Amino acid sequence: MVNPQLPESDSPERRPTAGTSATDSVEPMVEPPVEHPPSPERLDGVTALITGANTGIGLETAGVLAKRGARVSGAVRNVEKGAHARDAIAQRSGNASVEMRHLDLADLRTVVELVESLDGVPLDLLINNAGLIVGRRTETVQGFETTFGVN
Numbered sequence: 001m002v003n004p005q006l007p008e009s010d011s012p013e014r015r016p017t018a019g020t021s022a023t024d025s026v027e028p029m030v031e032p033p034v035e036h037p038p039s040p041e042r043l044d045g046v047t048a049l050i051t052g053a054n055t056g057i058g059l060e061t062a063g064v065l066a067k068r069g070a071r072v073s074g075a076v077r078n079v080e081k082g083a084h085a086r087d088a089i090a091q092r093s094g095n096a097s098v099e100m101r102h103l104d105l106a107d108l109r110t111v112v113e114l115v116e117s118l119d120g121v122p123l124d125l126l127i128n129n130a131g132l133i134v135g136r137r138t139e140t141v142q143g144f145e146t147t148f149g150v151n
Contacts, residue, residue, distance in 0.1 A: 070095075
């Protein structure tokens with residue numbers, strides 16, 4: 001649909017193609033189809049840390065990155081569930097470079113412990129996936145309101 005307040009050549013739906021001017025004939029803009037997954041690139045040599053990697057979007061993201069060759073570290077609150085997720089990701093992706101580390105975002109001491117456990121290994125990707133909403137007022141170990149402190 002052409003905006004009646006704009007000249008036809010300035011309409012967002014119709015723009016000049018390469019090598020033409022606004023007065024030449026134009027073709028409608030067409031978005032290229034989205035590939036799934038969005039990029040076929042391999043991620044060999046890339047180190048990724050994903051919070052909340054044992055369920056939901058975090059688990060799926062960890063699986064895709066591992067399948068593409070990344071070294072994946074999941075940061076999880078429940079270490080037992082993390083171990084099951086690690087095994088599932090490694091099996092589905094065929095990538096043994098998957099690990100889970102303890103992280104409870106309601107306790108900043110575990111953030112420090114996680115960083116120290118990386119032993120200076122640089123991260124190429126940090127995916128902050130974990131989060132929550134608490135229906136009643138609670139506080140983190142350090143006294144922050146939980147929704148604010150965790151997210």
